[in-house]
Amino acid sequence: MTRIQVDAVSIHFGGVKALQDVSLEVRKGEVLALIGPNGAGKTTLFNVISAIYQPTSGRVRLEGQDVAGLAPFQLAHKGLTRTFQNLQIFFRMTALENVMVGRNIRERGNLFGYLFGLPSVRRQNADSRLCALELLKFVGLDRYADRPAGELSYGILKRLEIARALALEPTVLLLDEPVAGCNATETAEIDQVIRKVVSTGVSILLVEHDIHLVMNLADKVHVLDRGVTLATGTPQEVRRNPAVIEAYLGESQDEQEPANAES
Template sequence: MSLLSVTGLGIGFGGLTAVGKVDFSVEPGEIVSLIGPNGAGKTTLFNMISGLYLPDRGRVTLDGEDVTAMAPHRLAARGLSRTFQNLQVFLRMTVLENVMAGRHLAERGPILADLLALPGSRRRSRATEAAARKLLARVGLERGAERDASELPYGALKRLEIARALASGPRLLLLDEPAAGCNAVETGEVDQLIARIAGEGIAILLVEHDMKLVMKISNHIIVLDHGEKIAEGAPGEVARNPKVIEAYLGSQGGKEAAGALD
């Protein structure tokens, strides 16, 4: 059974179809990439899968369970976590606290215990702090964990979001343009990080414009255009698909995709 399976998923805004009817699935431990020109509906698809938008049609299942339009916090409890294209970092909290908040599902407890700082509450906080520090080390942010998140540079915030998403203990991680706005070195770091996460058995659904990155790390690629799936398959097949080349024709992505394979 697929970990994530999307069937006939679609949504429109004010009469305009943003996503038509999209089908695809993600197997455990796989890296699947969603690519397509700007406005193809990739982020909208993410928002439907992660419960932020209510789809007009179609179904999303997680491990066979129908989770269509389920509230995001309940999806997180079922092992689905995500990052955001336009960062959604908790800017008034420290770097460490951002990741600790990500471990909410594991650290939450009775509110009364938290108000009274009972031993149980303190124990949960300590366990969370230890886990959060480990995650920060994993994304290379272990130094300056006590700083306010707002002081971090852009690339570091991207990695902080990944650490926070990992803190919720996902089996499926949705990454929305993790390398956008990063320089070559930072992109390389993101690339390695994604590979390491996948190596630990966490499936990844990726939206990314950096074709080199996509072609290099994906097991499977889905191509969207105008809200419809126009192709899917292994990186090699997709890059040679005439429909894909047409969708990207004249755009930088097509050339890069072809170039990345050479």
């Protein structure tokens, strides 16, 4: 069952063609990794899929339904959410409150109940708190629950963003560089978290520079270069693809992306 279908998407900024004719498909419980050098258009594609940008042409379908014209918050109600490469944390709220915000679309209530603090709202607050605590435990951050997010370190916030996104109970999750800036232990923990999430049937789109993580996790790899699709297939196929080897992985088949990948 196809969750996300991207169909010949192009987007232009002024004269710059940031994406040209990109198509991809993610099924239920599948992990698709987007790789490519800096400036290849990976985050731009994420912004199109999550409706932060409207594509110049082409369409995005979520569960078979065209999402053109919908706002990001409407996509969230349809089960799609994401994390950000440059963290978008609610810095003035505690870690727990950050995750509780992720419960927002699962919470039911009206303004009258909120203003007068009806018992149903209190019960629901308690439920959200419990659920958020569980998620913090799931990503290994429960001991930071009551700390203001502004005081926490980068690697911790990366996991906090994942926990917050999971609070929606999404069907499609877009992770933009989830392990960037994390050490080996943290990376292994995030790897485990992603595996557990996928096993529950969530579809994941992943932008990541850590090739190790990509090759281990991904069912499919989609290689972008300067806005166009260079190759697509299983990790093994992509690894053997001559165009990819030449343009992206380099002759040495280095495990890290070469710094001068674009040259």
